[in-house]
Amino acid sequence: MQREQIEAITRDIGQQEILEREILAIASRERQRIGRELHDGLCQSLAGLAALAAALWRSLAASGQPSPAAAAAELVRLLNETIGEARDLARGLSSIGLNSADLVGSLESLARNVSAAHGAFCTFVEDNPCPDLGRETTSHLVRIAQEAVRNAVSHGRADEIEIRLACTAGSGLLSIRDNGVGLPEKWRDHDGIGLYTMDYRARAIGGSLTVEPQARRGVMVACAFPLLSNYERQESIGDAHLPG
Incomplete structure (x- = not known):
């Protein structure tokens, strides 16, 4: 070339x-x-x-x-x-002051609000506590969860949704599962702005996004992301990835 x-x-x-x-x-x-x-x-x-x-x-x-x-x-x-x-x-609309403690609170609040407003049974599960993720990572994860839940309710017509967060040595995983109608047959050909921004947010924190149909029905959205050390987080501040 x-x-x-x-x-x-x-x-x-x-x-x-x-x-x-x-x-x-x-x-x-x-x-x-x-x-x-x-x-x-x-x-x-x-x-x-x-x-x-x-x-x-x-x-x-x-x-x-x-x-x-x-x-x-x-x-x-x-x-x-x-x-x-x-x-x-x-x-939930404002990301000012978000930190790792607020991540759990925001995801719990999201589940509670969805259950109250949409009649869907939405739960949040924290498998292993996460260390301090920093404001940027926390903000992107909250937005990914919000968009995935919105899609599950609006497009998937799900009545059961599970938001799960787990952190292990060196990595974290945020997953959103639902029991909705699943993905359209050719969903990869017309993935909208919501899926596009979720994918970008995952990449912005050094992670990756997967969207897959579940075995019986519904969809799982998963964002795998690295757990940065304090030094690595300071080094990445200048990358200009935008939260919110």
Whole structure:
């Protein structure tokens, strides 16, 4: 192969990587904006309604109206649950401050929210605790799990989903299994932006992504990733891989 051809291929690869990073950066900024609006807008409005409902409940209870007071108490409970779900969603959209401890919390919250919002039985299992993964790796893993679960619910119509995280000597594995309808026959020919970004996120943390049908039904998405030492993580900070 001639030198000019090699240089042209190298330029194309570099431009593609820049485009991938720009796409993720745009998506990250939009998620941050929506997360802030949810927290500062919707959550605050719901909190105000909950306070008014609590005042109504106390007033009805004091005036000796048990049935209306019970209804107001139930309204307060439902509003507080909705506030909690909205705050979980806002935190899930924002990756600020993520660390390895937040990875487990974020995956637990994801499973809980999917079960509550979509009626699917979604669980999170941590086989072996992971060491400090760093903000970049944690953020990418959370986004991979979110996208895989979204696909399982929206496209796979799954009603059982398992998110599993395991770390052993030198490597980690995040897997998402579902019992949905499985993959289309020619899914590799039309893998959408979601699968594309999941694959890029896996590569951004030095890992690899596999998407395979399960033996009976459903799909398993798995991201295998290396566990970097503190020194290796410091060395990789300059790689400019974007979280979020």
